[in-house]
Amino acid sequence: MTEFLFILTNVMLPIAIIVFIGYVAQLRLQLDRPTLGKLMVNYIIPGFIFMNLYSSDIDFSLLLYIMIFLFIFALLSYAVSRIIAAVFGVKGQHTVLFTNSSLFYNAGNYGVPVNDLVFKSDPFAMSVQVMMxxxxxxxxxxYGIFVLSAENVGKFKALLGYFKMPIFYGLFLGLIFNYFNIGLPTPVISSLDYIRDAMIGMVLFILGTQIAGIRFRHLRFTAFIATAVKLLVIPAMALPMLLLFNVEGVVAQAILITTAMPASVNSSVIAQQYSSDPEYAAEIVMMSTLLSAITLPLVIYTALNVF
Structure with missing residues (x-):
């Protein structure tokens, strides 16, 4: 019980405070959320990813193993969520939104701060988080855009869009510079360190503004089911898979904790642009984010005591 209370007060509470500040700021100041989102995607996260990969001691065979595991787990998550959606009579585009809520979890502007606090800024643990x-x-x-926009945008164009994102180049260059041990001038490293240090506070603030911008008129029963799948079923699936794949230590802990993150705001953003009922995705994002304050400490406690 003491360890559980420690997680609540030292991991969840600091996160909740900053998210709440962002939420209130958005309600009072009506900040330009698209601009904040672009700031996060094009500036803060790429710099953060680059510096964590550049400065980490990366085992590239382990990196490949993690990516293979995540791919297999995503396929399993997709299959299970589709079956559950069918059982509860979810149909049409709602099936896609239901499934997306299980596949897309908030590994970035929620998962990164949790990782930082749980593992006390351990660079290795953060490198695993960056991969996720x-x-x-x-x-x-x-995939998220493909299934909703194939008839409007086209799959090839959607795929090309990812390779235009700075996040991809933060990842690619971080791995290249690390693998070939390429040095950077001290002023450049200092600048990138400042960007990395700004990551936690900024992304949590932006998460609060994003939550404040979610609008829906009612809560549907199947949205509650999707929330339960995301917060309970998905991490419950991850635990035996990690044991089966013999993933251990910090790697297993970081992966298990991240699978328990709420549905990503990305799923709502994508639905806003490509779905005929974006409120359904918004319901799941909102409920899973709020209820994760209850379920996530339990998963953190389990991860730290099992692995």
Whole structure:
């Protein structure tokens, strides 16, 4: 119980405070949320990803193993969420939104701060988190858009769109500079360190503004089911898979904790642009974000005591 209370007060509460500040600021000041989102995607996260990969001691064989695991787990998550959606009579585009809520979790502007606090700014743990952020962005801006926009945008164009994102180049250059041990001038490193240090506070603030901007008129029963799948079923699936794949230590802990993150705001953003009922995605994002304050500490406690 003492460890559980420690997680609540030292991990969840600091995050909740900054998210709440962003939420209130958005309600009072009506900040330009699209601009804040562009700031995060094009400036803060790419710099953060580059510096964490550049400065981490990366085992590239482990990196490949993690990506293979995440891909297999995504396929399993997709299959299970589709089956549950069918059981509860979810149809049409709602099936896609239901499934997306299980596939796309908030590994970035929620998962990164949690990782930073749980593992006390451990660079290795954060490098694992970065891999999950990148994987989430790949499937969100490829598959996530494909299934909703094929008739409007086209799959090839959607895929090309990902390779135009600075996040991709932060990942690619970070790995290249690390692998070939390429040095950077001290002023450049200092500048990138400032960007990395700004990551936690900024993304949590922006998450609060994004939540404040979510609008829906009612809550549907199947949205509650989708929330339960995301917060309970998906991490419950991840635990035996990690044991089966013999993933251990910090790597297993970081992956399990991240699978318990709420549905990504990306799923709502994509639905706003490409779905005929974006409020359905917004319901799931809002409920899973709020209820994760209850479920996530339980998963963190489990991860730290099992692995």
């Amino acid at each position: 952020v990148v994987f989430q962005n790949i499937i969100a801006y490829s």
